[in-house]
Amino acid sequence: MAKQYGFWIEIDRCVECYACEVACKAEHNVDLGIKWRRVTNVWSGSFPNVTFKTISLSCMHCEKPACEAVCPTGAIKKQPDTGAVTVDQTKCIGCHYCFFACPFGVPQYGKSGAMEKCNLCVERLAKGQEPKCVSTCPGNALHFGTMEELSKMAQEKAAKKLAASTQPSVIVSK
């Protein structure tokens, strides 16, 4: 039975420190201008009745990846043992089709021309470690585990799974 790992982001604990963004970049030597993980503020209202929430998202590692479906070279594959959606840079031709297919705008293209994105730190998973972003979060806002584990953890916080037809493996909660 294939496992599906994913992320749980607790918005109320995120302080927009960018540690996860930069840690991911340093871990994978990501090109300047490219972000495998993005920290963004979502604003509502205007001064003085204003507030914002901060959220950190990388790839959704969807259960039904739209990117995998459209990739002409077969470079994008969903890994059966972790559920990670990874791209083989030796096969990718950089056609950008996956960018158009992904409803979350995740695929980005670096200096090499090939597509790159969060790979769920599969090499760290193999060593029994969590993804770098999760391990570095000073506020303990980012969590990692199987979707079942995370769901249980998030239940009490009335989390809502991101609703989209590709079934993203991310839970966003307060």
Next chain:
Amino acid sequence: MTDLRMTRRTFLKATGALGTVAAVGVGGRRLLQSQPLAKALAAQAEEVKIIPTYCHGCAATAVNCAVLVHVKDGKMVRIEGNPDAGNNWGVGSTSLCAKAHTAVQYEYSPNRILYPMKRTGAKGEGKFVRITWEEAMSTIVSKLKEAKEKYGPESYCHLVSEFYPPRDQVARRFLNLYGTPNYCECCLCHGPRYLAATVTIGFCSESTDDWNNSKLIVNWGSNCENSAVNQGQPHALLNAIANGVKYVDIRPMMDPLASKADQWIPIRPGTDCALALAILNVIIGEGLYDADFVRDWCYGFDRLAEHVKQYTPEWAAPITGIPADVIANLAREMATTKPMVIKTGNGVGDQQRDGTSAMAAICLIEAITGNLDVPGGNYAGDNMPSMIPLRNFMVETLLDRLPSDAYDKLLAPSYPRFLQKMPQVISPVGFHTPQSASYKVLEAVLTGKPYTPRVISAQQTSVLSQLRNPKMVSEALKKVDFFFVMDQYWSPAVDYADIVLPACSLYEHGHNSFFLGVKNRPDGTWIGMRNKVVEPMGESRSDWEFWLDLGARMGFAADMWGGDIERFMQEQLEPAGIKLEDLRNSPRGIFVKRTEPLPPREYRRYAQLFKNLPHGKVQCYNELIGGKPDADETGTLPYMPEYKGPPEGIAQTPDLAKEYPLIFSDVHAYRLDQHSSYTGLPYLRELQPYPWVKINPETAKKYGIGNGEWMKVESPHGWVKMVAEYFEGIPPDVLMSKRGWWQKCDELGLPGYSCLDGGSEVNVLYNGDREKFDKCSCQMAKQTLVRISKL
């Protein structure tokens, strides 16, 4: 959360050798592995060494986060938190802030100074030639000897940033041996606030240990999501909030924690004293104070009560920009919600004209509401004995070697001389004496009053960008007889140096003062060592080594461990019964378990906390500093907190406000840099590529300035160009910016910006007249009025 990590780790082990995986990233290379992953990783693992040390991220300040650095073929490749140390939220935490992860970029930055240099052109021209360390050191030695002979040792002034271990210890020792009291403090952070608190309530605590017992946490001018993100405060606050504590945030701008507050109070920059006094007015006026505590532990309460009658919420409202009823309700809430703790920061005492009064007033709020050292209040911290005995608080600085008139010779005391002269045992302020104020010392180069500094040195401090009035600073540096600098980066001040010394990075030396590497926890004490991870680049050397070497050359070898840093470290470590080699070889530090169970937490330790205050009580009417000469020695210090407000402000200088209608301030600390350090590192600079000003969109649109567009910001003192960043969480008449944009980033093609008029250094805008400084601890206001236009 800790438990979860444990189960997940074991969970993941089961998925161990994954067979073929399409994408692998180790040390940065993304390779296709056709062989089993585990085999490939095993091969790679052999080549990687893991060395424990401390992160560079908070640079000039204390070592904080213990890390493990991965080194491959002599090159740094990766960094992660040391889970055994107890960083951030405790044992097992591997968290690190964004800065930490730029370790590799920091180490190999093209902007580093690598060799000793001597100036050949005019000061400020930037013409230098490489020399040897020998030549550099002999020049410095001869200049120091000459200055001492001709002008007296006090003519040598050493400029520092805030709390930098080498400077505080070995540099201080050298200065004492040499005979100068002019260890020069920037007066921008922590010190002023600390003094204000200790002379009022006897202690200054930043302990988060008891926040889970609090019912109300008031974050007042504190910026912990920007300063020391990984040192526990954000985490503790988030836990408290999750536990249901009420959280009020009093800051000019809505930072991330403020967005989670029950109430955000957008106070006008620099008006915290007014708010605090008005709160005292309401609490006392409505009888909401803790009568028992006031009776038993407060001195001069009646006089304070009389004094604050004038500071009504109606009076404070137009000053602070906060409606009077909001102020009144806040006061009531702070008095009646118990326990309550006020978390203060730089924004509320360190860079304001009345910062000392503001901080004192805030401490008094906590005091009279009975929240000092109570569970969930302003808890003075656990007195846990350390399981690793070390020498005092730090290396003996040999204060007694200073000439007997040293304190009288202080050029420009950074806090009142009489306080500096008090024996450390009874001084509420304690250590860090003697010290002068950097800004005033530089002014003295130009004015010659009270005397002229002849030799100035700077270490790990960007003098030209971080102090007010960069123009004055540049002129002073131009004029001074001899100026030498030791640093990692070529800050703008370095162009004015006669001798430049290359400081190695914090990963290139294993020099420590051990007490700082100690993490004392309920379960025991952990000690780690700063280790050399890679060889120093170029001919750079450690700041520690420099002082030992200089000391030896000046004839103080006997008092400076013969110039041998190993001896220095061994001597410190001796009482701990730990050998230097053992510490060096421990892969994750040494942990000594606590043998005795900890006694239950103590509270209300008032006799001890207030023992150095007059009458052994909280100073509502301050007889310790009241009526005594201020730092300038031109006036006296107030007995009770007094409001002054910013030198330029909407309420304070309404005529000026007609021409300069907007309030301008800066954030001091920001999570993507260490003041002006690291803005040249690509991973951090790409997150803030341009000198930004956060501006309310309505205001920007009024002036026709689009989001991301360059704008001119002009105060009565100068002008700068910055990039507008639309920000809803800020009042329409306030702008917030950041200091320190002189570093260039070649990788991104971004320049460094000038520190003078027309550049992008906000310090150009502020008032540099010492008459407008706080007279107690020389705080220099970081608030002014500006007008803006599209560039």
Next chain:
Amino acid sequence: MTIQNTWGWLVAVYLFLGGLGAGAFVAVAVISLATGERFKSTVRFGAWASAIAIGVGTLCLLIDVGKPLRALVLFRSFVHFGSWMTIGAWLLFGAILFDGLFALFWTEPVLQWVGARWKFPVEQRKAFRVILAVLGIFINLGVAVYTGVLLGAPQFRPFWHTWWLPALFTASALDTGVGLVTGYATLGERSEKAYALRNVLEGCIIVLILIEASVLYLYLSHMLKASPDAVRSAELLTSGALRVPFWLVVVGLGLAVPLIVCVTQLGGLLRKRAAVVVPLIGLVSCLIGGWTLRYLVLSAGLPQMLASPALEQILQGVKFIP
């Protein structure tokens, strides 16, 4: 996010040339099947034009991808047939092949050269021409349809995710292709009865333009009544930031001008005078309109807003001022 520009003007060139080439081939293939060698000059022109157009278009596509050299090795790179891009790549390959072969079979010097070495194909050229024409029509129609299906396959771009798009692009492909061939027929075809060919072609253009205009109208009106995202995209063209190029160039130059030109030509009003200028204007306008149509459709391909506007903000709001 105002305008889509990840796939920009170069991709528009590729889509345009692909369509143009496909349409041109279909036109001359039909002509050759119907009239044999009577208009061989036109057929040869159309065949070469189609091969070159599709070839150059594919080159543009290759220049645009991140790894062109890798993409060139089709049998390694285009292997996942679940993806329309793979199907399209092979269709393009086939089209270039067939169009090229067809063109060779209509080029005398080539036939001479081959005939001297290998008699069979030259002797059987009529048969080859027919087979290549028939098969080529299917492949080229496939290319024309594919240019629309490629954009339509990803389901999160509502403006593209519709069968109206391949319909529109096919109509435009035929329209521009026939237009190109007509231009040659007018200016370059010297055979007797060339004017008869012209008349037929001009008639075809009128019909094709009317079809294309109808499809365009139906496509946009469908979009303007669909989801808010579709409306956002469609409005860009009809009344928003792209309205000027849309109405002026796509509708005006691309549809109205060629229509007027063909009508006047057929009506014989200007046949004697301005024999070159007017048809040329018609051709150029038609081609400019064709490329602009592709470019604007690409530009209007905005992503679908997700579960909430907040999420959209998150995912589009990458804070980086370059």
